[in-house]
Amino acid sequence: PWRIFAIGDWGGMDGAFEPGEDRPRIIAYPGGHTPGPHVFPRSRWNRGHTVELCDGKEFRECFATAGATCKPACGWRSGIDTQPQALVAQAFNARAASANPILVLNVGDNFYWGGIEKTCGAPVLQHFRVDVQRQRALDQRAREPRLRRPP
Secondary structure (H helix, E strand, O other), X not given: OOOEEEEOOOOEEOOOOOOOOOOOOOOOOOOOOOOOOEOOOOOEEOOOOOOEEEOHHHHHHHHHOOOOOOOHHHOOOOOOOXXXXXXXXXXXXXXXXXXXXXXXXXXXXXXXXXXXXXXXXOOHXXXXXXXXXXXXXXXXXXXXXXXXXXX
16 A cells, blocks of 8 residues: 655754844754754643643743743653654654655645745745755654655
8 A cells, every 4th residue: 555644843943044134043942052953932731722831931941941940831841842853753764664655745834933034025946045944854854764765
């Protein structure tokens, strides 16, 4: 059988990325200046998404202090919250090794928080920096050979 993988919302911030066009680097917390991807610590909600348990400022505090002064409702876990993209990549690579997908469909929502670092309306051939963002966010993590074969 043919298998197709789909993935979305896999991105992160890359604090080492120099966006150009006089835009600042995307750094949300101490340590976020290194090559990414880094988590965008926004907020945490209850399962029904009716009660905000931890706002963005509180969540950034968790990252800034490695959880030392983190509000318990934030649910911050070192080794999980600090590397979700790497954990997803590990699972993705492991599954690809056994499932042998013929195609990976990227459904988007991958670059935070300013999106693709290019002015809206710029000619498409000027979007070369998108390759740098994609390469750091996904390509460095997709190690399984079955994910790297040509189409």
